[in-house]
Amino acid sequence: MDQQEKEIVLSSASNDPLVSLAFKLEVTPYGQLTYLRIYQGSIEKGHDLVNTRTRKRIRVGRLVRMHADEMEDIPEAGAGDIVALFGVDCFSGDTLTDGRLNYTMTSIFVPEPVIFLTISPKDNPSSTRMVKALNRFVREDPTFRSQVDQESSQTIISGMGELHLEIYVERMKREFGADVDTGIPQVAYREAISRRAEFNYTHKKQTGGAGQYGRVAGYMEPSGGSNYEFINQVKGGVIPTEFISAVDKGFQSCLKKGLLIGFPVMRLRITVNDGQHHQVDSSERAFTQAAIGAFKQAYLRAKPVILEPIMKVSVECPSEFQGNVMSSINQRRGLIMSSAEDGVFTAIEADVPLAEMFGYATTLRSLTQGKGEFGMEFSRYAKVPESTEEELKLKYKERARRGAA
Amino acid sequence: MKDFLKVSPLKILEGSTYQELGRGNLGVLMARAGLGKTSFLINIAFDKLFREEKLVHISLKDVPEKVTSYYNVIFSDLVRVLNIEDEYEVRALIDKNRIILAYLKESFDLTRLRENLNNLVKEIDFTPDTLIVDGLDFAETGRELFEGFRRIAQEFQVEIWFSALSHRHIAEANERGIPFPCNNLDDLFSLIIELSSTPSGVFLELLKDHDRERVLDAVVRLDPDNFLAMQQ
Numbered sequence: 001m002d003q004q005e006k007e008i009v010l011s012s013a014s015n016d017p018l019v020s021l022a023f024k025l026e027v028t029p030y031g032q033l034t035y036l037r038i039y040q041g042s043i044e045k046g047h048d049l050v051n052t053r054t055r056k057r058i059r060v061g062r063l064v065r066m067h068a069d070e071m072e073d074i075p076e077a078g079a080g081d082i083v084a085l086f087g088v089d090c091f092s093g094d095t096l097t098d099g100r101l102n103y104t105m106t107s108i109f110v111p112e113p114v115i116f117l118t119i120s121p122k123d124n125p126s127s128t129r130m131v132k133a134l135n136r137f138v139r140e141d142p143t144f145r146s147q148v149d150q151e152s153s154q155t156i157i158s159g160m161g162e163l164h165l166e167i168y169v170e171r172m173k174r175e176f177g178a179d180v181d182t183g184i185p186q187v188a189y190r191e192a193i194s195r196r197a198e199f200n201y202t203h204k205k206q207t208g209g210a211g212q213y214g215r216v217a218g219y220m221e222p223s224g225g226s227n228y229e230f231i232n233q234v235k236g237g238v239i240p241t242e243f244i245s246a247v248d249k250g251f252q253s254c255l256k257k258g259l260l261i262g263f264p265v266m267r268l269r270i271t272v273n274d275g276q277h278h279q280v281d282s283s284e285r286a287f288t289q290a291a292i293g294a295f296k297q298a299y300l301r302a303k304p305v306i307l308e309p310i311m312k313v314s315v316e317c318p319s320e321f322q323g324n325v326m327s328s329i330n331q332r333r334g335l336i337m338s339s340a341e342d343g344v345f346t347a348i349e350a351d352v353p354l355a356e357m358f359g360y361a362t363t364l365r366s367l368t369q370g371k372g373e374f375g376m377e378f379s380r381y382a383k384v385p386e387s388t389e390e391e392l393k394l395k396y397k398e399r400a401r402r403g404a405a
Numbered sequence: 406m407k408d409f410l411k412v413s414p415l416k417i418l419e420g421s422t423y424q425e426l427g428r429g430n431l432g433v434l435m436a437r438a439g440l441g442k443t444s445f446l447i448n449i450a451f452d453k454l455f456r457e458e459k460l461v462h463i464s465l466k467d468v469p470e471k472v473t474s475y476y477n478v479i480f481s482d483l484v485r486v487l488n489i490e491d492e493y494e495v496r497a498l499i500d501k502n503r504i505i506l507a508y509l510k511e512s513f514d515l516t517r518l519r520e521n522l523n524n525l526v527k528e529i530d531f532t533p534d535t536l537i538v539d540g541l542d543f544a545e546t547g548r549e550l551f552e553g554f555r556r557i558a559q560e561f562q563v564e565i566w567f568s569a570l571s572h573r574h575i576a577e578a579n580e581r582g583i584p585f586p587c588n589n590l591d592d593l594f595s596l597i598i599e600l601s602s603t604p605s606g607v608f609l610e611l612l613k614d615h616d617r618e619r620v621l622d623a624v625v626r627l628d629p630d631n632f633l634a635m636q637q
Contacts (some may be wrong), residue, residue: 322521327528336529338469338505339521343512349469351500 008103010040014078017041018049018098021105022090025140027175032139034088035066039105041098042078050099051090057099062086091139110142111378113158114309114354117165118183120155129178130155136176137168144168158188161311161376162358187355188309189392190381191258192267193302196221201297202276203290211281214239214290216247216272220298223269228255231271239275239287246284247272250291259296260304261396266381306389307381309354315364317372319346324367332356333385351379355388408487412633413452414445414609417598417625422615426564426596428534430615431555433567433587436600440607442568444632445600446537447479449566454499458534461525461563462505465513466540469505476503482631504531515553522561536565543569543586551593571599583612600627607632 010019018041026033036043043049049058064071064084077083090096095104121127134146134157145158159165162185172178200217216239223229230248239247251270258265275290313334315325319341325348326336334352341347357376364372384392418424426432436442453460464472480499484492506521525531538554558565569586579588587597597613611623626635 319517323524323528326524330529335500336504336531337500338473338507340469340505340507340509341512341517342510 012040012079014042016079017100018043018096019101019103019105020049020096022088022092022094022096025090025092027136031087032089032136034085034090035082036085036096037082038077038079040079042076043083044076045074048099049088049096052095052097052102052104053091054094056089058088058090058096060085092142108142111160112188113143113145113160114188114311114378115161115165115185116156116158116188117185118149118152118154118156119169119180122179122181126178126180129176130172130180133168133172133176133178137171154183160378161354163361185358189261189263189384190307191260191263191265191304192307192381193220193222193265193299193304195303197298197302199294199298200274201290201294203286203293205286206281211278212283212286212289213276213278213281214243214283214286215274215276216250216287216290216294217274218270218272218294220268220270220295220302223267225267227266227268228252229269231269233271233273234275235273238277239272240277240282243277243282243284243287244272246287247275247291250288251295253288254292254295254299258304259299261306261392262399263306265304266307306384306392308384308388310351310379310382311354311357311376312379313350313352313357313374313376315348315350315372315374316345317348317364317368319344321368321372322346322348325364325372328360328363328367332360352376353382353384354378409451409455409483412486412635414448414625414627414632414634415452416634417609417611417623418596420623421596421611422617426566427615428562428564429555429559430595431551431558431565431567431593432596432598433569433594434598434600435569435571435584435587435612437571437573437602440600440602441632442570442600443475443539444479446539446566446568447475448632450476450503450535450537451479451483451499453535454502455495457498457502459502459531460504460535460537461522461533462503462537462539463518464505464507464539467507468509469507472505472507472539479631483633486631486633504533515550515557519557519560522557526561533561533563536563538565538567541567541569543567543590548590548593551590555593581613602629609634 018038020036020038020043022034022036024035043060043063045060045063047060049060050056051058062085063074063077065074066084074083093107097103119130121130137144138146143160147156148154149156157165157168165185169180169182172180196219198219202215203212205212230251232244234244255265255268313329317325322339329336329348329350329352332352333356334350337349337351339346339348360374364374434442434445450460450462462472476499480496483489489495504525508517522533525533554565571584571586575585577585577588579591581591583591583597587594591597591613594613595615599610599612601608601610607627607629609625609627627633628635
């Protein structure tokens with residue numbers, strides 16, 4: 001971390017400085033159990049560890065080796081060992097060292113959540129338990145997120161699928177005794193622009209008190225792969241260097257809520273190539289506001305579209321039901337990619353919009369006499385059909401109208 | 406994708422009777438082991454897909470993931486060679502118009518294929534124009550199976566392309582010059598193409614052209630790196 005995130009090869013020698021990865025957390029009757037893999041160096045009971053992310057020191061109290069559900073207390077462990085520690089405050093994916101190195105292991109790829117739902121506790125005791133449970137789950141599973149919506153004050157949980165969230169709701173009840181009401185699962189749509197649009201916006205407030213002045217000009221366009229890119233092509237200091245990051249910050253703040261249906265914006269490239277400042281009235285705040293104004297000015301002209309999560313769905317069923325299953329996927333706007341059979345069973349792979357997959361487990365059961373099963377994982381975001389786009393826009397307008405009323 | 410058509414290995418058919426295999430007919434590529442039969446078949450598939458035709462790739466040995474990865478590798482080469490700019494749109498077009506059917510553990514039979522094709526047509530409105538059959542062992546396959554394929558080609562009005570493995574040590578050929586293993590089946594195939602490698606390059610040669618008695622001297626040289634026809 002001190003060498004601009006340079007890649008380093010670890011030695012796997014037990015006498016070198018420690019580098020280990022916390023890869024799994026588990027709640028036990030004795031507290032949080034953290035599973036750790038040691039890549040270099042060794043851990044001894046009673047010694048201190050440092051969490052690279054938080055820089056906090058942790059004392060190794062109890063060090064155990066796991067044998068299924070049985071634990072064996074051990075005094076030390078070396079490179080290559082998988083061990084578990086009690087009472088360590090960390091998240092899945094954190095790197096723990098002995099403090100001599102400031103290394104971090106490459107983090108695992110965490111996809112963005114594709115589905116969310118609102119939850120609310122049924123009674124007062126459940127409220128505290130729900131918060132406790134959510135804190136625990138967020139630590140355990142980086143694909144599970146929890147947040148409180150500032151506008152509605154509702155708790156929203158999000159994750160990788162209907163079943164993923166159902167399991168956490170069930171765990172809240174079973175492990176933490178928290179009874180919660182859940183809303184209808186919602187798809188995490190995204191917005192993205194489809195063409196280039198220019199902006200030239202001046203933020204000006206020079207009447208009474210300290211003035212504000214900043215002009216930002218350039219264009220926005222769809223970016224190929226990345227979610228957000230900011231390109232600074234300002235020449236001659238028309239926007240002073242110290243304000244460029246404020247401009248970037250202004251644009252980034254707009255990504256959280258698009259202007260089309262209020263969902264986050266992705267695949268956006270902003271190029272700023274001109275602007276203007278005022279010797280006295282320009283400030284970081286003025287340029288942040290100018291960037292927000294510029295975004296609003298250009299965004300709708302850049303023809304934004306709505307994107308929906310597409311899931312890679314894999315269905316296995318007896319071959320006699322292949323036709324029924326294909327038909328059910330087709331009815332869900334799915335695209336069949338392949339079908340493989342081995343004489344008895346057929347495995348069908350398809351790309352299907354997540355919005356169409358709610359309740360598919362029940363449909364599949366009835367189509368295949370209970371003999372079919374399916375799994376799905378996030379594949380990519382793709383443009384929604386025009387009819388869905390209109391429907392979502394209407395819903396957004398309705399929500400905005402009610403919010404304003 | 407007009408650029409692809411200039412380098413498509415199906416350029417070999419430019420001087421042939423109908424310049425195509427045609428619906429209801431069977432075509433085969435013969436080559437020795439390791440020369441690139443699958444690559445050739447996939448290039449035929451791209452020729453069809455880029456014409457926005459619908460295609461079913463039937464694999465009798467590889468799982469769909471492996472077939473997809475063959476397509477991806479060859480498509481990446483095409484993106485580079487042909488400077489394809491709208492890569493994602495072309496990829497979406499390919500995904501939309503191609504379905505892979507794999508029959509593993511010797512589960513293939515014509516009844517299942519017919520059922521599967523009927524399912525595609527009736528259940529998801531996918532009417533194929535071409536079938537590509539990869540992994541069929543010609544030496545071990547009886548004549549009846551190819552007669553069955555011919556009936557399927559006529560019933561579904563598709564053209565079907567196969568690949569056949571020829572052997573250096575079997576010099577057998579029929580009186581029309583068609584070598585093993587197609588020497589006893591050539592009446593069922595409308596087009597027979599041979600892929601061969603010599604010190605001067607990789608070549609395609611047309612051995613049978615529909616009902617034409619004397620086949621024109623059609624030879625196309627292929628780029629050994631990507632199996633695309635080299636521009637003259």
